Amino acid sequence: MRRALRLLALPVLLVAVWYAASLGSENFYAPPLRTILAAFADTWTPQRLRADVLPSLGRLAAGYALASVLGVALGVAIGANRRLRAAAEPVLEFFRAVPPPVLVPVIMLFAGIGDGMKVIVIVSGCVWPVLLNTVEGVRAVDGVLSDTSRAYGITGAARVRHLLLPAASPQIVAGLRQALSLAIILMVISEMFAASNGLGFTIVQFQRSFAIPEMWSGIILLGLLGFALSELFRLAERHLLAWYHGLRDASRS
Amino acid sequence: MILRLSGLAGLLLLAEALPRLGLVADLPPASRILAALADEAGTAAFWTAVGDTLTAWALGLAIAVGAGVAVGVLIGAVPTLRAWTASTVEFLRPIPSVALIPLAVLLYGTDLGSTLLLVVYAAFWQVLVQVLYGVADVDPVADETARSFRLSPWARLRHVLWPTALPYVFTGIRLAAAVALVLAVTAELVIGAPGLGSVIAVAQSSGALPTMYALIVVTGLLGVAINVGARYAERRFLSWHQSVRAEPAR
Numbered sequence: 484m485r486r487a488l489r490l491l492a493l494p495v496l497l498v499a500v501w502y503a504a505s506l507g508s509e510n511f512y513a514p515p516l517r518t519i520l521a522a523f524a525d526t527w528t529p530q531r532l533r534a535d536v537l538p539s540l541g542r543l544a545a546g547y548a549l550a551s552v553l554g555v556a557l558g559v560a561i562g563a564n565r566r567l568r569a570a571a572e573p574v575l576e577f578f579r580a581v582p583p584p585v586l587v588p589v590i591m592l593f594a595g596i597g598d599g600m601k602v603i604v605i606v607s608g609c610v611w612p613v614l615l616n617t618v619e620g621v622r623a624v625d626g627v628l629s630d631t632s633r634a635y636g637i638t639g640a641a642r643v644r645h646l647l648l649p650a651a652s653p654q655i656v657a658g659l660r661q662a663l664s665l666a667i668i669l670m671v672i673s674e675m676f677a678a679s680n681g682l683g684f685t686i687v688q689f690q691r692s693f694a695i696p697e698m699w700s701g702i703i704l705l706g707l708l709g710f711a712l713s714e715l716f717r718l719a720e721r722h723l724l725a726w727y728h729g730l731r732d733a734s735r736s
Numbered sequence: 737m738i739l740r741l742s743g744l745a746g747l748l749l750l751a752e753a754l755p756r757l758g759l760v761a762d763l764p765p766a767s768r769i770l771a772a773l774a775d776e777a778g779t780a781a782f783w784t785a786v787g788d789t790l791t792a793w794a795l796g797l798a799i800a801v802g803a804g805v806a807v808g809v810l811i812g813a814v815p816t817l818r819a820w821t822a823s824t825v826e827f828l829r830p831i832p833s834v835a836l837i838p839l840a841v842l843l844y845g846t847d848l849g850s851t852l853l854l855v856v857y858a859a860f861w862q863v864l865v866q867v868l869y870g871v872a873d874v875d876p877v878a879d880e881t882a883r884s885f886r887l888s889p890w891a892r893l894r895h896v897l898w899p900t901a902l903p904y905v906f907t908g909i910r911l912a913a914a915v916a917l918v919l920a921v922t923a924e925l926v927i928g929a930p931g932l933g934s935v936i937a938v939a940q941s942s943g944a945l946p947t948m949y950a951l952i953v954v955t956g957l958l959g960v961a962i963n964v965g966a967r968y969a970e971r972r973f974l975s976w977h978q979s980v981r982a983e984p985a986r
Contacts, residue, residue, distance in 0.1 A: 705835040706835065710826075
């Protein structure tokens with residue numbers, strides 16, 4: 484009960500202050516929250532959600548999944564091979580440092596402006612945190628474990644499946660978490676450039692036609708979406724890494 | 737070292753050979769990109785753009801770090817405050833900063849202000865969360881000792897809390913520095929605020945491909961420079977700290 488109160492008190496207070504303070508707002512750019520909420524209900528009808536939010540989520544899921552698989556696969560290969568790692572590291576450092584949005588114009592050249600382009604934009608940006616974290620995780624595998632598994636003749640796929648992946652998984656998950664927030668950003672940006680539907684496209688459309696309350700409602704929707712996805716991720720993480728958190732708690736007490 | 741260089745050389749060779757063999761149509765050979773880079777480096781407009789981007793980056797980062805540290809120490813040092821604000825921080829943090837682009841355009845047009853709004857918003861959370869973790873990491877025994885020696889709250893902040901939190905603060909700054917560059921370039925690219933991003937957009941729409949690639953390489957080099965610089969600063973300022981002292985031994 485106290486916990487629920489603590490959780491909700493400040494958000495409720497902030498919203499209430501916003502609501503009350505903006506009630507008589509004459510500012511064209513900051514309309515009253517009441518108007519924004521009304522616009523929210525009018526704008527994001529089930530029909531609109533199906534036409535704009537679902538395609539966005541589809542691209543996000545496809546890009547994120549592809550980036551995760553690619554990042555982990557390449558990361559394990561690079562992390563497990565010392566020579567490959569030495570050769571690849573400067574190149575990786577450089578590609579990671581390129582701000583992902585500047586690749587949007589490049590990818591538009593290669594892949595046109597269809598759904599494929601948006602998925603590639605997402606992959607090109609969020610593969611790096613996964614890849615680099617996997618490399619680090621695989622590199623840091625406990626030496627004794629590694630030698631033991633080698634002594635027992637565990638090599639190839641079994642080594643990856645039973646030693647490298649579990650040992651690196653806390654780091655991989657950290658990378659996946661970083662990649663998730665990047666993926667949302669890139670989804671929105673790719674839709675701001677060239678699209679005929681999607682959340683980013685719709686919000687920019689509202690802004691250009693000076694439909695301010697609708698634009699605000701879109702921003703709020705994006706916020707809710709980001710929050711929901713990160714909560715979802717936390718649930719998945721707790722499930723996936725239950726053994727790891729348990730181990731850490733046990734060794735701490 | 738030789739392997740490291742061979743990786744880079746391999747990439748350059750690949751980027752030279754693929755277009756020459758006609759395998760990729762829209763990528764100019766690496767030598768032409770480098771030539772375009774040399775051309776660009778001779779123009780004043782290029783350096784103005786770099787300066788604009790770096791100004792937005794540095795200013796935004798400074799504001800975000802200042803605000804993040806101040807708010808983080810305040811919230812972190814007062815347990816009740818921390819408990820009551822946790823849900824709000826967790827809610828605001830995942831809001832993608834690009835969602836603010838339309839708002840920034842309306843409020844500031846294509847000025848530096850709209851870039852700053854995005855950069856500060858994105859970088860602030862990176863610092864804040866790190867500072868919160870850092871403050872939570874204070875050794876209870878050290879804190880109790882300081883209390884029993886009747887250190888004033890300010891002295892405790894200065895001698896107990898701050899040294900503990902500092903490594904976390906630096907990690908936060910490093911993360912925020914990278915994020916700030918991404919958002920600065922993004923804002924310029926999407927909104928058209930002056931800087932490297934908007935020059936890239938112009939090069940792309942006018943079909944100047946080698947120039948576009950050259951500018952993208954420049955943003956990458958900036959990113960590398962920022963990463964290296966942040967690591968160097970971290971090592972320098974934390975040279976007394978265990979995590980840095982232990983490093984060469986590994």
